[in-house]
Amino acid sequence: MTIARVAAAAAFVLLVLVAIPLAIAAAHRTDLYYTLSSVALLSIASGGVWLTFYIGRINIGQGAYALIGGYVSAVLVTTYGWSFWLSLPIAGLFCALASVVVGLPILRLRGVYFAMVTLVLTEVARLMALALAVTKGAKGITSIPAPGAISLFGLTLLPAFDTFAERNLAFYMLSTVMMILCFAALYRLVNSRLGQLFAALRQNEELASSMGLNVPALRVLAYAISSFFGGIGGAIFVAIAQSIYPSSFTVNDSVNFMLNCFLGGLGYVFGPMLGTLVLYFGWDLLFQTGEYQLLIYSGVLILLILMLPNGLFSLRLPSRRGSQ
């Protein structure tokens, strides 16, 4: 890691954690906290999708894991009275476990087959949330309490979110810190030996296998990490919204996660972050156009793909962050 990269990373962390909250407070636009938290959480889930792209699989099933993670956290907090902080890693791990069980058979599929199966997976998750008793069907789980305090040996490390004057600021901090952690992990992963093995899978699985790589284990590992991200993103999202319904994450969300990765550029670790930001704010900005919102949005999307088929980062900005 060069000094320039460290400086860029530090600048980014300062921008997100200090400069943006200050700017928001100065402009009295506290509604932006919620919007930006959403962007941060959606980009965590998109980051997971990006990792499956990295091993050469088109993943349109992240909505399923976001939904599962959300439900796991919601059920643990409301029914069993767990702390949110404990339910968060459990939600992620549960998704990772589920993705291993699902992934072992379906990761044998490639290309369009895998894409279609994962799309179906999102529908399966939604239908299961409707059918199961523990998820309370179409009514969903509502009035989930906000995250409580973290204390260690009687020392309060983090006060309960309800005690904050600006609760959305607390959620903003939580989401962005998680986003930074997840993307740091992703960056580290991609630039490690494991990342090189993943890249080998993308280029040629047969060749990788003949070099002695345990291909099935590696691709399940990548898929599990990806789903872990999805579960974490979903769980925090539910904590912010304080409710979850079977329709909280649908096929549309799964497709959007994929679009975020594409738009940012599949060759760049931080692509999903940029893609999510641009798509989310683009959609919000077009709100004033009323009934033409979707038409303009999709029209611009098509134009972007036509002009930049390799993603926004392929513009080769002078301060290009990314790997590969």
Place this chain on the structure above:
Amino acid sequence: MEQIVANGLYLGAQYALIALGLTLIFALMNVLNFAHGQMYVLGGFVTYEIYGLLHWPFVVALIASALTLAVLGALIERFLFRTVIRRSEREESTMLLAAGVAYFFDAAILLLFGEKQRGVRKIVMGVFSWDNLILPWDRIVVACLAALFIVAFILMMQFTKPGRAMRALAQDRVAAQLMGVPVEFYSLLGFALGAMLAGLAGGLLVTITGVNSGIGGPISIKAFMMVMIGGAGVVGGAIAGGFILGMLESVGLSVLHAYGDITYLVIFAALLVFLAIRPNGLMGKPWG
């Protein structure tokens, strides 16, 4: 029992027609056409406008649906997919484009035709009943028309020059090009034909189930499932997948009725298990 089988056959004929178009586009271009359901909806609305509102003959409306979608499909291939396939480093970019086109169609359909459920008057009145089997005549006519289109399509693929060229293209694009097949023209033709089949299915089904602007996505998902059951890019597979899904749906809705709305959950679960055993579907070739 007979009723369930008859319903399954009727649904299967519709589904097979939808899946054929999707699998054709996939076979020729390696593009997963997300907008297939939206094309179907558009075909339905064209027929609704001409047959339902203008009161022109149904045949004219059906032809108009087919032609509209064929022209749209050709334009989309020529100006969008061809460009992106040429410029992109990774072929997955076409999926993004397809998703964008699907959103665009959704928005355009909503603006042009509104969000109301639209239906048209029956094309044939009366009900066919025999023993304890009861089927409205219009369903029989529509199912027969769908079967007719499927047969015509297969004959065209098997015995005409464009059909042969497209089959060659699906087998090996480079080899077909080396043999002097104008691949660009036949890609265009194939895409137009695939879109046309979606439009035909939409035009046929609007007379029975009606159409609304929101059903495009769910139809696409159903079409994906049929293609997965049968195997992507294979004509026979798409037809088999369509009939199997139609049957499953018909049987499931009557058998699982007592347990609530879980038919599709069971079908999805069965599909995942099936794909674990046979990843390429019934007739699909191994991928990659």
